[in-house]
Amino acid sequence: MLPYQYFYSENDVEKRELLPGVHAQLIWGERIMMGIIDIEPDTEVPEHSHSHEQCGRVLGGAAWFYVGDSEQLLEAGDHYVIPGDVTHRVVATEGGCVALDIWSPIREEYISDDIVFFGK
Numbered sequence: 001m002l003p004y005q006y007f008y009s010e011n012d013v014e015k016r017e018l019l020p021g022v023h024a025q026l027i028w029g030e031r032i033m034m035g036i037i038d039i040e041p042d043t044e045v046p047e048h049s050h051s052h053e054q055c056g057r058v059l060g061g062a063a064w065f066y067v068g069d070s071e072q073l074l075e076a077g078d079h080y081v082i083p084g085d086v087t088h089r090v091v092a093t094e095g096g097c098v099a100l101d102i103w104s105p106i107r108e109e110y111i112s113d114d115i116v117f118f119g120k
Contacts, residue, residue, distance in 0.1 A: 018110065019045065024101075026110055033106040037099045039063060039092040047089040054082040056101040063090050063097035 005012075013025040013036075021043035026035040036059070039045065047066070062075040067088040074080060082088050090097070 016110070019043075024110065028106045028111065031105050033103045033110070035101045035103075035110070037097075037101050039090065039097045039099075041092055041094050041096040043092050043096075045090040047087055049085050049087045050107070051084045052103040052105060052107060053084050054101060054103050056080055056099050059098045059100055061095045061097040062093045063099070064093070065090055 008027055010025075013027060015023050015025050015038075018024050018037075021040035022045055023038045024035045026033060028034070037056075039061075057079045058074045058076050060076050062073060065072055065074050065080055065088070067080070067082050068086050073093075
């Protein structure tokens with residue numbers, strides 16, 4: 001599923017709920033996907049892994065990132081890299097967290113008409 005346009009304004013990009021308290025605005029091409037991920041205060045993205053490589057930057061707020069055996073509080077301006085098949089989870093602080101995530105290849109399950117994420 002390729003995009004139907006080359007340029008997007010913020011209002012062009014649908015906001016989708018991935019989990020309760022976790023919303024995403026996603027754009028993608030043939031082999032790469034980008035999302036603005038908004039995690040509400042004190043919300044956890046449960047431990048999981050996927051074959052996709054993932055990297056990103058915290059744009060606002062802060063969250064604890066648990067990747068493999070490492071953990072770190074990341075704040076606005078901090079970056080992260082999560083290799084494919086490495087277990088990870090994220091817990092937003094009381095102020096919430098907004099992050100820019102990039103995946104390769106694209107997360108097909110995020111763009112289907114019936115989002116399936118953690119059995120939702």
